[in-house]
Amino acid sequence: MQVILGAGGAIGKDLAKELKHFTKKVRLVSRNPQKINENDELFPGDLTDTQFVEQAIKGADVAYLVAGLPYRVKTWNQHWPVIMRNVITACKKYKCKLVFFDNMYLYDAEKLSPMIEETEVNPPSKKGRVRAQIAQMLMHEAENGNLKALIARAADFYGPGISNSMFNEAVVKNLKAGKKANWFCSVKYKHNFTFTPDAAKATAVLGNTENAYGQVWHLPTVQAQTMQQWIEATARELGVEPKTMVVSKFLIGVLGLFNPLMREMKEMLYQYDRDYEFDSSKFETVFKMNPTSAKKAIKEIVGAL
Template identity: 25%
Template sequence: MALHVVVGKGPVGTATAELLAARGHRVRVLSRGGGTSTGAVEHRRVDAADAAALTAAARGAAALYNAVNPAYHRWATDWPPVAAALLTTAERTGAVLVTMSNLYVYGAPTGPMRPDSPLTATDLKGRVRIAMWTDALAAHEAGRVRVTEARAADFVGPQVPAAHSHLVRQLPTLRRGRTAWVIGDPDVPRSWAYLPDVAATLAALGTDERALGRAWHVPSAPPRSQRQALTDLAAALSSPAHPVPPARVRGVPWPVLRAVGLVSPMVRELVDVRHQFEGEYVVDASATTATLGLTATAWDEVVAATAGAVPATA
């Protein structure tokens, strides 16, 4: 089978590498810290901003997956050199460049977001993501590279660390019966991307020529507000031996977040994308299903798997 090179060993990179390996592909993961190679996945220590090192490690690859995850408050400084190095590597090696992206490019949506929705973001992080895709698409249209991009809603799943998910970070709170304080309006509909569905989408994009030259949305279950999602998770956490009360969910007031943002870069960046938490934030992935045949994991399965990873003593 072909060699597939995954850059980044966070939750997305790890899940994608494991899925590709399970399908019989040769898989190599590149990351700044390296890792322990196994019979299924090879790890190498490579700086994602070093085009020469990336190229040397990706020679012969059929596809190159961008699963890099810079610190949230460092996107403006860390993403441009990494994106440029990956684009250069794709051009030098001939590998398809598959980028893991998000919904920031759309700015404040006025309805369900589709891959062909206008890229109207005005916040800094959204503009960074728009520039990355615009540069990659221009290189693709010029015939220099072959690119495609996956865009996903907020992550959920047992494989997702608490720091990477608005839902997963609340599981210990729900287990203890305490109030879950969330960002924004707890009752607006939102899409959630189950990590195995994210990996399945990336793997499809890297192995199907129909995916080239455009962006695709990761299929997601029907929208659930933060209150609904956390209520579902609390119910799934509960058992006769360890009963969990119904979820209590409240939104953190924005003035409080702005005050915290004065000393916390992470929170300051969240305030900058307030629009993502105040109105409907829903994905339309029908094109992915119609063309690539991918569908979302049922929400009940997502909830059961996510809750099942939480120890009863958490």
């Protein structure tokens, strides 16, 4: 049996579909889990509750921590270390392997092109410092032989039917509605995105590959291109003009006075004012799995609207 912790999010749903190829039973853990496969076990509860996490992991061979928390520094500081500690403790108790689905926020802002698994950890943001803290907690246990664990790391998301993707919300949906595609700082810099179905498939493969443990893996991610190219490709698929509005740092600062999300975005703008190239060649070489092309991914995203 394998268990998904945070099963209701963008990755959890696709991961449940992929895990049926590796295990007869999948346990879905979230506040309000919904069946993806016919024989899924639903396990509702709160990952900040130590006893609940122990029960959620009991009996599992592999646990996938793919939870997402509200995009607020205060929430991340309060809950992420607790969740990671709970999951590590339970996995050690029941000899369960752990796969942590992570992002790139912990990397040095001056070394985003390219980002590889060995890129220096030097988070420039408060949210990045939280991610660095919990990743270090996990790898410390793995390196000391206390736990079989790995980190599966993704770039920014895009994918069909997800609502927490900047690309989906600011580019695809705006263009489809006849509005301008919005982006931060500039559209001249390179950026790339991890397609959620690719991320889920690769995460399932990693969790079921014994010699993948003890390592960090970048999940298959399409080659970077300028945001202007991304916007033009999306406009072509939609059959509209590639109109664009660039939101400046100054404007985001002003909007942050009134909009909580913009306030949280301010410290993350370093990701948009320089090239952002997430390299997944290690995974692609080892597992012979290439990312879905940008053209095909955009087509699927548009088709799901």
